[in-house]
Amino acid sequence: MKKINSGIYGLNALLDGGINENSTTVVIGMSGAGKTTFATQFIRRGLESGQEGIFVSLDENKEQIIKEAIEMGWSEILNYIEEDKLVFIDASGMEFSQFIKKELPDFVSSWKGANARIAVDPLTPVIWSTPDRYEQRDLIGFMLKETRKVGTVLCTLEEHGTIGDLSGTETVIPMYLSDSVIHLRSSFEAGSKLERRLKIIKCRSSGHSEMEHPYSIIKGFGLVVRAGDYPLVATRDKVDQFASDFKILEGNVPNYVFKRLQASLKDLRDRDLADINTKELLNAILAEYEE
Ligand SMILES: Nc1ncnc2c1ncn2[C@@H]1O[C@H](COP(=O)(O)OP(=O)(O)OP(=O)(O)O)[C@@H](O)[C@H]1O
Ligand SMILES: [Mg+2]
Known part of the structure; x- marks a missing residue:
């Protein structure tokens, strides 16, 4: 865009x-x-x-x-x-x-x-x-x-x-x-x-x-x-941690889903995950594809 x-x-x-x-x-x-x-x-x-x-x-x-x-x-x-x-x-x-x-x-x-x-x-x-x-x-x-x-x-x-x-x-x-x-x-x-x-x-x-x-x-x-509390500098610390924890999904969800979600991580910034508990999200994804 x-x-x-x-x-x-x-x-x-x-x-x-x-x-x-x-x-x-x-x-x-x-x-x-x-x-x-x-x-x-x-x-x-x-x-x-x-x-x-x-x-x-x-x-x-x-x-x-x-x-x-x-x-x-x-x-x-x-x-x-x-x-x-x-x-x-x-x-x-x-x-x-x-x-x-x-x-x-x-x-x-x-x-x-x-x-x-x-x-x-x-x-x-x-x-x-x-x-x-x-x-x-x-x-x-x-x-x-x-x-x-x-x-x-x-x-x-x-x-x-x-x-x-x-x-x-x-x-x-x-x-x-x-x-x-x-x-x-x-x-x-x-x-x-x-x-x-x-x-x-x-x-x-x-x-x-x-x-x-x-x-x-x-x-x-x-x-x-005025930006107020909005982070003008887009950090990726939480995203990087999430990307590392994310590997737990490999082999536990269909491979194409894993690849698709993993590819989308590169566009994320910490502010996108600000309200997200990443452990809870990973568990929800695992549960979604549980046989
Ligand atoms: N020259 C100026 N110097 C300082 N402030 C100004 C000036 N002109 C406008 N303003 C501020 O902008 C406000 C009006 O802005 P504007 O005309 O863009 O509003 P608007 O939303 O289009 O209003 P309306 O719905 O009545 O058309 C004024 O009430 C004033 O606070
Ligand atoms: Mg007007």
Whole structure:
């Protein structure tokens, strides 16, 4: 799986190297969590490495997004727009099913190449455009499929209601349909100051941190994520010990199973086994194949 740098300082290490190229990521958060800032950073990082950027806005107009980006300390945005490296699609006020089924595919088929970064901010109005859940799923699925043709996709999603309850239809459908889900959670813990926490809910075909990570939004830097207790240096001490104990399986489980499992050990790091009692696991494997 080829990884690309997210543009969010501190995040790549938590995603086993970055965002999967040509995948779709959904960033969920309540108002003010930093979704638009995240999307802007993601696009900006692509522009820095020569990728083109497409910003699809479904409710804020282009001028507003540019203004916010400049206030965030990113005035080069104007140069990228002038050079046509950054393209805005302002779909605010449009009829979304028409936009997704007609204008978007037209845009995609006229786009050359498949190496851009495309951000849709926010995806929520598409869900609201129809009460029919099947149609919502169809529209979102179609939109993700089309946008993926031009490169790596990032969609933001508004979180409403109880913070952290991601089970509402407006979050569930995009979460199922996308490859990765990142939750930006901001709340006032016990009436004190604003606490911001980032959590990777899923990342298909990749390992990732399963912890909550504090993050800040800093002018000029944007979202900055802290690793906290997550081990940034990937050690293999426990894995090496496991690999040594593993030999007990040889001759006691089918040989092809032994070879397959043994081959997978080389990709493991200690953090993968952090919650595992390796002796118990070996016994479970032995029991599985006991005649
Ligand atoms: N120029 C800035 N300097 C410092 N902090 C900023 C700046 N701009 C934004 N922020 C911080 O980022 C937060 C808003 O970020 P952003 O607009 O990305 O959130 P959002 O999740 O897109 O919100 P919404 O759902 O309302 O669109 C602000 O509440 C503020 O805390
Ligand atoms: Mg926003």
